[in-house]
Amino acid sequence: MEVKYEITEEDYIKFNIYHIQQSKAQKKTYYPMKYLLPAICGILIFYSGIFFLNQPALYWAIIALSFIVIYLMNFPRSYKKLLTKSIRSVLKEGDNSSLLGKKTLIIDNNGLKVFDNYTTEVTTRNGIKEITIYEDMILIYLSGFTAHIVPTRYLTIKEKKLFLKELEFSEKK
Numbered sequence: 117m118e119v120k121y122e123i124t125e126e127d128y129i130k131f132n133i134y135h136i137q138q139s140k141a142q143k144k145t146y147y148p149m150k151y152l153l154p155a156i157c158g159i160l161i162f163y164s165g166i167f168f169l170n171q172p173a174l175y176w177a178i179i180a181l182s183f184i185v186i187y188l189m190n191f192p193r194s195y196k197k198l199l200t201k202s203i204r205s206v207l208k209e210g211d212n213s214s215l216l217g218k219k220t221l222i223i224d225n226n227g228l229k230v231f232d233n234y235t236t237e238v239t240t241r242n243g244i245k246e247i248t249i250y251e252d253m254i255l256i257y258l259s260g261f262t263a264h265i266v267p268t269r270y271l272t273i274k275e276k277k278l279f280l281k282e283l284e285f286s287e288k289k
Contacts, residue, residue, distance in 0.1 A: 117223045117282045121270040123216050127253060129203045131265045133196060134250060146195070154187040221266060223282045228256065230264055239264075247283055256283065 136142045158180040165176030207216075214234040222229045227240040239258055246257040254276075256264040268276055 117279060119221045119223075119266065119270065119275075119279060120218070121221070121267055122218045123265050123267065125204070125207060125216060127265055127267050128207065128216060129200055130250075130253065131255065131263065132203050133199055134248070134253075134255070135261065135263075136199060138248075149195070150188065150191050154184045154191075157187075158184040221264065223279075228264065237264075244283075247280075249280070254280070254283075 136146075161183055162173075162176045162180040165171050165179065166173050214232065217232055219230055219232045227238065227243065230237045230239075239256075243258055244256060245259060246255075248255040248257065248263075250268075252268055254266040254268060256266065258264070266279075271279060
């Protein structure tokens with residue numbers, strides 16, 4: 117089976133965000149930033165208001181809890197914006213012509229072959245570590261952080277089902 121597609125900057129950013137959301141190592145930093153940081157700041161706000169400004173505890177408890185709730189509500193969106201900005205800046209650092217652009221993926225009995233104007237990559241069936249399916253892309257992982265990104269916007273529903281069936285066949289052999 118042959119699939120022609122194009123990887124855009126947005127596809128690459130989404131891949132990185134998906135990967136980070138699933139990464140166990142990243143979750144170890146994400147959750148403390150999401151929960152521990154606002155809790156510490158909330159406690160500091162509360163005690164600063166009580167001891168330094170000599171105001172009622174209820175007043176500062178409401179302010180501290182409001183801060184925590186607003187932080188927790190805004191954190192996922194802010195974190196995603198920060199990641200997107202960081203990934204964009206990394207992409208602007210050099211030539212990414214072999215990473216982005218038009219590609220062709222061929223699945224056959226030997227495995228996968230992905231090529232574009234600059235590179236050709238051949239992966240045996242044993243080289244496929246995991247296949248992750250999202251609504252807008254299919255990720256064919258070759259290692260813990262390397263994957264072939266296949267945007268599904270280039271596939272009809274029927275082609276997507278056939279593609280996934282071919283990948284399963286390729287992965288199981």
